[in-house]
Amino acid sequence: MTPEQSLQIISDAITKSRRDFEKNSGTPMITWGVIVLVFSFIVWIPLRMTGNPLWNFLWFAIPVVGVIVSLFKSKRTEIQGARNFINETIGQVWIGYGIFATVTALVLAFVAPQHIGTIIMSLLGYGTFMTGRLLKNAYITAGGMITGIGGTALLLLLETYDATLIFAGASLLCLILPGIMMNRKAR
Template identity: 25%
Template sequence: MEDRKLTEKESLEVITSMIARTKERYLDDGNILLMWGYLAVFIAILVWVLLAITRQSAWNFLWFMMPLVGGVATRAMSRKQLRERGVRTFTDRATSELWAIAGSSPIWVAVVCLILQCLTGNDCWGAMLAYPLIVVPFAEIAQGILIKEDSLIMGGLTGLLIGILTICCIAGGIVLHANWFQPLFILAFVAMMIVPGHILNRKAKRE
């Protein structure tokens, strides 16, 4: 393409052709999703095993590894994706901000749980189990709708169903025993992140 004058018809052709080129669907690979999925599953298994062996609830603090490790890795991986694609659309910004809010909210949940425990002595940490199974599925469903990706919507709905069950158990006073809850938690993250992550990777390679 050069710096030359156009006829009116050519102008219209340039505009429509450039719009068509930018409308190409860019499907990010599912590596960020896979990283979060495997990280959650790894920590869930680790906490489950350590709880079973030692009976010390302090092992639950290992969950704080998730935002630390995941946050740093996500930043590095997003930069790589942006460098490879070279363009940022409205959808990219919307999904990025959606995940930033969903990802930072557990910090606030943890702060509220801590304050309530200090003030009332009541253990509210069950909320930390319900949180990722409500907020994360909603963020994932929204992303699935935005980028028209069914695997994200289905994965999000599966996670949400498990989240609703978790909330009902907490409200009904049913104890979330690690023996049945940890496998359910792992299942939710496999459905929400690992399965869609692999599907996205396969589609991205095909594209």
């Protein structure tokens, strides 16, 4: 075996495993993004029509629907038999987001419901920022910062039911578009 052949073997193996992990890597983000986008409208429409804040409890269906859809989709998109540090870490960042967002919302719903949106938005921005940093993707990193800082500021400024739609914009900016970008890059 010549040194050139050795180098080729190393290069091929690294390229192949990187491609395996890049393929469909954006699908979980697209899935969660679409769910958040749809629920933004599901919550906003009755809120706008009735003015009853109890409709906000519909947000709590997101983790339930998201987990069910993710489990169903992961069988088709997950790499079988191998784990890579970056993908594992990104997965843990978003599991952490899910836990903190749900628990925070559950607690604040009975104590200070007016603060739920800002905290969830801030956490969403942080999760996206971390994903962008781990993937070394400037667009995702910037999307996280814009959402975390800009989205939170907007929620504080717009104290109307229409503020719910900021979550629709954030899901598009933080989850759906980066997910589509990641899948397109892998092709």
